[in-house]
């Protein structure tokens with residue numbers, strides 16, 4: 017019996033990084049969480065919560081959170097859509113745009129593995145265009161693929177490279193469909209493509225509070241695009257896709273830009289230091305504008321080091337994928353965590 021649609025029955029499903037319970041003695045450098053706690057203002061909201069917020073349904077448009085975003089980023093509130101993590105918004109976008117052979121999902125690789133999963137669930141044709149060695153955006157090939165939606169993560173994961181605004185502009189003007197710019201790691205980067213949402217009617221910028229704001233467990237993301245584009249995404253999203261707690265805590269975190277910026281500066285300093293230290297022990301390290309480093313250990317040792325670190329309770333990410341099987345993606349931790357990582361690598365060598 018075929019209980020399920022062929023698209024569902026035949027795909028593997030996304031495999032998230034391991035998520036051990038908080039409190040277990042593990043150094044967790046595998047899913048790009050921020051090593052610092054969320055803003056004290058956000059935690060205060062949680063402590064002083066009036067239970068009415070839980071008894072009632074949440075605001076379907078997360079307006080308190082939109083207002084905080086609007087003030088922090090200087091974008092009009094009606095240019096914002098809020099989602100249950102940016103994964104939810106990626107899903108909404110792909111469900112809204114993609115289907116079958118005609119309405120394709122296009123993106124460069126290597127990039128966020130979830131793009132393929134979401135497109136496959138939609139039974140949409142996927143076109144993957146490989147990045148060249150130097151990670152220059154393959155604009156011509158991407159545009160020629162004719163996506164109903166073209167997805168660019170910048171800074172990209174797992175490579176950590178950032179795409180220039182010039183290249184993004186070129187791509188935005190050449191694609192016939194929507195260009196979704198996934199800025200999950202923008203807080204750790206030198207610049208943002210936010211202005212392109214105003215320049216191009218087909219551009220949407222995706223953001224998350226999971227990385228820069230240390231709120232991965234809360235599940236909160238948002239998109240910025242013109243109200244016309246957003247109006248169609250609102251039709252697709254669950255009515256109450258974001259819970260009342262997330263709206264309140266997210267608004268408080270967004271208002272506390274100073275705290276977030278301070279954590280981000282610490283991570284960026286640790287990123288530079290970790291890159292230097294890893295190069296010193298013979299690792300190849302790709303320059304990164306995210307809160308992680310894609311590294312190639314010497315002598316094809318990636319899988320072995322991953323396993324040996326895991327036995328020492330240090331989790332990093334190993335992707336058994338073409339072009340990545342000799343590499344590890346290491347989230348930047350605190351200086352103390354990074355020090356322990358380096359010691360463990362030295363022991364396992």
Ligand SMILES: *Cc1c(COP(=O)(O)O)cnc(C)c1O
Nearest residue numbers: 101102103128169200224226237
């Ligand atoms: C982490 C990540 C996301 C998802 O973030 P959530 O808001 O936690 O769903 C989206 N895109 C990329 C490239 C990411 O690395």
